[in-house]
Amino acid sequence: MNAKEKLPIIEYHILQSFPVTCLNRDDVGAPKTAIIGGYTRARVSSQCWKRSVRLALRNSGARMGIRTKKVETLFHDECIKLGASEEQAKRCSELMAKELVDDTLLFISSSEATRFAEFAKEKLFDAKQLEGKEIIKVGKKAVAPAIDALDIALFGRMVAKAADMNVEAAASFSHAISTHKISNDIDFFTALDDLQEEPGSAHMGSLEFNSATYYRYVSLDLEQLKDTLGKEGLKEAVRQFSEALFIAIPQARQTTQSGASPWEYANVTVRKGQRLQVPFETAVKRGEGGYLAASIAALKDYLTKKKKLCGSLYGELACFEWGEDENYSIDKLISEVQESLGLS
Amino acid sequence: MGKSFLLLWLEAPLQSWGHDSKFGRRDTLDFPTKSGVLGLLCSARGAGGPEREWLAQWSAFDMRVLAFRPEKQARLPLLRDFHMVGSGYDLDDLWQNLLIPKTSEGKRAVGGGSKLTYRYYIQDMAFAVIFEANSDPVNDAVTALRNPHWDLFLGRKTCVPTELIFRGVFDSFDECERSALNLAQEKNRKLEFSVVEGVNEGEVVTLNDVPVQFGVDKKYRDRRVTVKRHIFE
Numbered sequence: 001m002n003a004k005e006k007l008p009i010i011e012y013h014i015l016q017s018f019p020v021t022c023l024n025r026d027d028v029g030a031p032k033t034a035i036i037g038g039y040t041r042a043r044v045s046s047q048c049w050k051r052s053v054r055l056a057l058r059n060s061g062a063r064m065g066i067r068t069k070k071v072e073t074l075f076h077d078e079c080i081k082l083g084a085s086e087e088q089a090k091r092c093s094e095l096m097a098k099e100l101v102d103d104t105l106l107f108i109s110s111s112e113a114t115r116f117a118e119f120a121k122e123k124l125f126d127a128k129q130l131e132g133k134e135i136i137k138v139g140k141k142a143v144a145p146a147i148d149a150l151d152i153a154l155f156g157r158m159v160a161k162a163a164d165m166n167v168e169a170a171a172s173f174s175h176a177i178s179t180h181k182i183s184n185d186i187d188f189f190t191a192l193d194d195l196q197e198e199p200g201s202a203h204m205g206s207l208e209f210n211s212a213t214y215y216r217y218v219s220l221d222l223e224q225l226k227d228t229l230g231k232e233g234l235k236e237a238v239r240q241f242s243e244a245l246f247i248a249i250p251q252a253r254q255t256t257q258s259g260a261s262p263w264e265y266a267n268v269t270v271r272k273g274q275r276l277q278v279p280f281e282t283a284v285k286r287g288e289g290g291y292l293a294a295s296i297a298a299l300k301d302y303l304t305k306k307k308k309l310c311g312s313l314y315g316e317l318a319c320f321e322w323g324e325d326e327n328y329s330i331d332k333l334i335s336e337v338q339e340s341l342g343l344s
Numbered sequence: 345m346g347k348s349f350l351l352l353w354l355e356a357p358l359q360s361w362g363h364d365s366k367f368g369r370r371d372t373l374d375f376p377t378k379s380g381v382l383g384l385l386c387s388a389r390g391a392g393g394p395e396r397e398w399l400a401q402w403s404a405f406d407m408r409v410l411a412f413r414p415e416k417q418a419r420l421p422l423l424r425d426f427h428m429v430g431s432g433y434d435l436d437d438l439w440q441n442l443l444i445p446k447t448s449e450g451k452r453a454v455g456g457g458s459k460l461t462y463r464y465y466i467q468d469m470a471f472a473v474i475f476e477a478n479s480d481p482v483n484d485a486v487t488a489l490r491n492p493h494w495d496l497f498l499g500r501k502t503c504v505p506t507e508l509i510f511r512g513v514f515d516s517f518d519e520c521e522r523s524a525l526n527l528a529q530e531k532n533r534k535l536e537f538s539v540v541e542g543v544n545e546g547e548v549v550t551l552n553d554v555p556v557q558f559g560v561d562k563k564y565r566d567r568r569v570t571v572k573r574h575i576f577e
Contacts, residue, residue: 006491006493009495026425026426027426027460032425032426034357034358034423034465034467035420035423035467035468036357036467036468037414037468038414038416038417038468045425045427045502046502047427048427168392168494169501172495172497172501172502172504173502174502174503174504175357175358175425175502177357217504219495219504221494221495223493224494224495251432272491273490273491273492274489274490274492274496274505274508274509274510275495275496275504275505276504276505276506276507276508277356277504277505277506278506279355279356279357279506280357281357281506310508313490313508315491
């Protein structure tokens with residue numbers, strides 16, 4: 001644990017404006033809120049945006065882990081590939097699976113499954129020679145090369161039966177909050193009956209919505225990511241994660257309200273020390289450029305001031321601003337972040 | 345070995361200090377638990393094991409909490425965050441299907457299988473935590489807090505602090521408390537209540553939040569604390 005050699009964290013401070021939307025619903029279908037600095041704010045929970053990022057990662061071709069109770073099938077197929085007979089594969093996979101899961105889902109990558117099958121092969125696919133403690137040990141070792149399961153490394157994993165296989169999440173999301181006060185609005189609607197005999201509407205209802213400029217804070221702990229992925233996977237992981245953050249948008253009510261707004265502004269900082277989000281405790285007031293221009297100004301002012309106040313404890317190594325220079329694309333941002341980390 | 349007073353400042357729009365959660369209802373106390381704060385220190389140290397000896401030492405130290413709310417607003421109720429686990433996935437997509445909770449036999453649950461959870465959060469509060477501890481362990485904690493090994497968060501990983509947590513080491517309790525009160529004043533916050541260990545005048549609560557062992561098999565024991573209200577409205 002040498003503090004000096006520890007890899008830095010990447011902090012993403014993102015501003016994103018959405019028109020009429022209900023990105024994340026509570027149990028009565030209304031947009032989620034929180035009270036901050038005395039005023040009600042629009043809120044999208046961390047879980048919600050994280051799920052969208054997870055789905056976006058998969059669609060962009062990142063290799064993902066599988067969360068399953070059917071580890072047995074996975075092991076079975078891998079054993080066959082390595083030359084086991086049907087009977088051997090069946091007995092070995094049954095035994096190893098039993099050692100790792102009972103009623104729970106196991107989140108596993110395909111390279112890990114291969115590792116387990118290789119272990120069975122070392123024991124000549126003789127189920128009697130597969131001993132409980134050794135199987136768990138295999139699990140412990142197989143975690144490190146889980147390079148083909150970026151989502152396990154980013155979002156973590158818990159294996160109740162084999163705690164050594166637990167992976168601590170490297171990414172962390174705050175609840176996204178509006179930088180300004182909001183009050184949810186109501187969209188009253190009626191529906192007509194096509195075979196109508198009497199005048200008037202056949203159905204009436206209402207939907208709650210709001211429109212907001214959100215502040216999103218996401219951090220990525222590179223040291224933790226390295227512990228899981230190994231150093232080789234880091235550079236590509238940073239690209240895939242950043243892209244997914246850029247693309248992913250919560251799915252609630254997208255068919256009726258279609259909130260497809262991209263990032264407007266982002267401050268991406270590479271630094272050491274304790275991570276810090278921006279509170280936006282003073283609700284931003286709308287000015288010439290709506291809430292967005294005022295929010296960008298408030299975010300910049302806050303970070304500049306905080307950096308000065310924290311002095312050496314802020315530990316900034318590099319800082320990038322995206323969104324104001326039209327010649328500075330997201331691709332450029334990502335490659336400069338990668339470069340600043342010195343990853344090859 | 346002399347006594348020191350360690351000051352921590354815990355501030356974020358949302359915090360959650362669970363102490364008695366069951367299943368899908370993840371609750372929070374009104375203030376940071378002792379296990380939560382010691383967990384935070386372990387996170388800073390990069391210590392993920394049982395930590396029995398370290399905990400034995402730190403659990404014995406007296407921990408006091410001062411709770412500050414914004415000056416211009418009454419204390420807010422807890423936020424209840426509603427969340428469904430496993431809803432809206434495509435059943436025909438193998439990978440997505442695996443993200444839906446199943447019954448213990450691996451079959452689809454009756455009525456779909458989404459799991460409802462309620463997660464509770466404290467809104468808009470700031471807490472000063474004062475530890476009366478021996479100098480050596482305090483020095484180790486300070487080093488760790490300045491350059492934390494793992495992410496520091498206020499009860500749940502999503503509760504990212506908006507302030508530096510470490511706020512100094514003092515020779516006396518009064519000095520330490522004064523520093524906390526000054527900080528609160530700068531931030532236009534008012535002392536709402538404080539939590540002291542043991543039975544005193546005020547509301548006495550029994551909490552099962554003294555960690556004996558962390559890691560996979562967590563163990564706790566009880567302590568009694570007194571909550572003193574400072575603002576009566």
